[in-house]
Amino acid sequence: MSLIQVEDLTVRYGASTALSGVSLHVEPGEIVTIVGPNGSGKTSLLRAIIGAVKPVKGRVVHESGVKIGYVPQNLHIDETLPITVSRFLKLPSNVAAADISYALTQAGVPDLAKAQLSQLSGGQFQRVLLARAIIGNPDLLLLDEATQGLDQRGSASFYQQIETVRQNTGCAILMISHELHVVMSASDRVICLNGHVCCEGTPAVVASAPEYRALFGTGTGGALALYRHKHDHSHDHGDHNHDHTEAAE
Amino acid sequence: MLDDFMVRAALAGIGVAFAAAPLGCFVVWRRMAYFGDATAHAAILGVALSLAFSMSIFVGTMTVALLMALVVNVLSGRGYAMDTLLGVLAHSALAFGLVAVSFISGVRIDLMAYLFGDILAVSRLDLSIIWGGAALVVALIGWRWSALLTSTLNEDLAYASGINPKREQLVLTVALAITVAVAIKVVGVLLIAAMLIIPAAAARPLSRTPEGMAIAAGLIGILSAIIGLRAAYVLDTPAGPSIVCVAAITFVATSILKGLGHQR
Numbered sequence: 001m002s003l004i005q006v007e008d009l010t011v012r013y014g015a016s017t018a019l020s021g022v023s024l025h026v027e028p029g030e031i032v033t034i035v036g037p038n039g040s041g042k043t044s045l046l047r048a049i050i051g052a053v054k055p056v057k058g059r060v061v062h063e064s065g066v067k068i069g070y071v072p073q074n075l076h077i078d079e080t081l082p083i084t085v086s087r088f089l090k091l092p093s094n095v096a097a098a099d100i101s102y103a104l105t106q107a108g109v110p111d112l113a114k115a116q117l118s119q120l121s122g123g124q125f126q127r128v129l130l131a132r133a134i135i136g137n138p139d140l141l142l143l144d145e146a147t148q149g150l151d152q153r154g155s156a157s158f159y160q161q162i163e164t165v166r167q168n169t170g171c172a173i174l175m176i177s178h179e180l181h182v183v184m185s186a187s188d189r190v191i192c193l194n195g196h197v198c199c200e201g202t203p204a205v206v207a208s209a210p211e212y213r214a215l216f217g218t219g220t221g222g223a224l225a226l227y228r229h230k231h232d233h234s235h236d237h238g239d240h241n242h243d244h245t246e247a248a249e
Numbered sequence: 250m251l252d253d254f255m256v257r258a259a260l261a262g263i264g265v266a267f268a269a270a271p272l273g274c275f276v277v278w279r280r281m282a283y284f285g286d287a288t289a290h291a292a293i294l295g296v297a298l299s300l301a302f303s304m305s306i307f308v309g310t311m312t313v314a315l316l317m318a319l320v321v322n323v324l325s326g327r328g329y330a331m332d333t334l335l336g337v338l339a340h341s342a343l344a345f346g347l348v349a350v351s352f353i354s355g356v357r358i359d360l361m362a363y364l365f366g367d368i369l370a371v372s373r374l375d376l377s378i379i380w381g382g383a384a385l386v387v388a389l390i391g392w393r394w395s396a397l398l399t400s401t402l403n404e405d406l407a408y409a410s411g412i413n414p415k416r417e418q419l420v421l422t423v424a425l426a427i428t429v430a431v432a433i434k435v436v437g438v439l440l441i442a443a444m445l446i447i448p449a450a451a452a453r454p455l456s457r458t459p460e461g462m463a464i465a466a467g468l469i470g471i472l473s474a475i476i477g478l479r480a481a482y483v484l485d486t487p488a489g490p491s492i493v494c495v496a497a498i499t500f501v502a503t504s505i506l507k508g509l510g511h512q513r
Contacts, residue, residue, distance in 0.1 A: 047405060047408070050405065050408045050409040051408050051409075051411075052404065052405050052408035052409075068409065069409075070405070070406065070409035072403055072405045072406055072409075075402070075403050075406070077402065078278055078280070080277050080278055080450075080453055081278045081401070081402070081459060081462075082453065082456040082457050082458060082459065082461065082462055083402075083458060083459055084457060084458060087458050087459070088402070091395055091398055091399045091402070091410075092395040092396055092398070092399040092407075092410050092412060093395065116457065132406075142409075144405075
């Protein structure tokens with residue numbers, strides 16, 4: 001059974017429709033990336049999955065007992081709120097010190113437990129958010145443009161961290177990203193969203209789909225191929241993907 | 250005996266500082282300072298209504314403060330910026346309250362006592378209401394502490410942890426209304442927001458954790474109440490404003506301390 005199953009989801013804010021008739025599912029252990037232009041409902045979709053927004057139609061079915069870790073986009077910590085990383089990881093419920101240091105290590109920031117949250121750099125902060133999300137061994141990680149504000153190297157290394165987490169814990173990942181060249185190549189499936197599901201499939205299929213091209217143009221094709229080789233996990237469609245994007249250039 | 254009313258005044262001030270500390274921290278963290286002001290200003294309308302219907306002042310102010318807070322909650326996010334909305338509601342409530350008070354004939358009201366507080370006239374009954382209200386506020390915030398903190402950090406993080414941030418917002422709103430009703434006698438409508446914000450702001454440079462900040466704010470508030478009252482007695486100054494002045498001086502002191510810390 002799927003970890004989560006989104007069925008015919010429609011979300012409205014007042015008069016404007018953010019999502020209409022969206023269906024998707026995430027299987028244990030897979031990486032699914034959602035791409036789409038601004039205002040295409042990507043964030044609304046994740047917010048519907050965590051229950052922050054009520055759909056007007058359709059539903060989100062969680063497999064019973066499924067644990068979800070959530071990494072929000074662009075969290076702003078007000079400087080007036082003093083809080084250490086380890087206190088932050090203990091919200092809303094207490095966590096053993098060993099679990100905190102394990103999560104921080106997994107996220108690649110083992111030494112930050114005593115640091116003040118508002119003093120962290122963008123990259124450190126994203127890793128702390130990742131650590132918070134993986135506490136309690138979730139079956140599914142939700143990442144909402146988790147590398148926003150990071151430079152290219154920072155986001156590439158953040159995504160490598162996520163792959164490491166996935167290899168170590170076997171959790172599934174559902175993420176949103178703008179940075180198609182980094183993300184798509186690591187994904188098992190890509191869903192192209194624009195208020196509805198435009199197209200869906202392996203990175204190669206989506207990258208060459210006319211619907212995707214219509215939304216994003218062909219400019220990212222070359223970069224996709226470039227980054228393809230940086231990832232070590234293999235799927236049989238790898239070469240295929242390569243050919244496609246080379247051809248696109 | 251002199252000690253008697255001074256002791257009652259000090260206990261009243263301590264009670265308010267006790268409730269205002271954890272609540273004030275959330276007001277500061279969530280940038281709700283103006284929200285506190287608006288709720289407090291609305292309380293003067295509550296005073297007028299209490300007098301008109303000869304109800305308890307506590308009941309009247311708390312009801313109006315609560316209504317005000319709920320109206321703000323409902324109207325927010327409906328086309329007006331929050332500060333505009335609060336500006337309209339706070340000052341309208343204050344104006345309507347002042348006008349309403351003028352209609353009440355036959356009763357001589359010392360309006361100044363409600364605007365600036367009358368801590369030296371605190372009765373035993375007042376004191377028990379203040380401490381009852383303060384204990385309620387502290388218990389409420391203590392009970393919801395982790396959920397409130399998570400919602401304050403990020404609403405979506407709260408949802409993902411199974412917390413409804415709207416409900417937590419309501420908890421704060423109720424706590425604010427209780428605090429306003431309780432503090433009106435001590436510092437008055439115009440200075441309630443000061444008791445919420447200044448001790449919390451003064452505590453910020455001294456704190457590393459949210460809990461630490463709430464405790465430090467409580468200590469600063471309590472010290473301000475005691476020292477402010479003593480100063481008011483010695484210098485013959487108004488008591489409520491004197492308490493706020495001491496808190497403000499503490500704020501300056503801790504800010505300078507923080508500045509020195511940064512230079513090192």
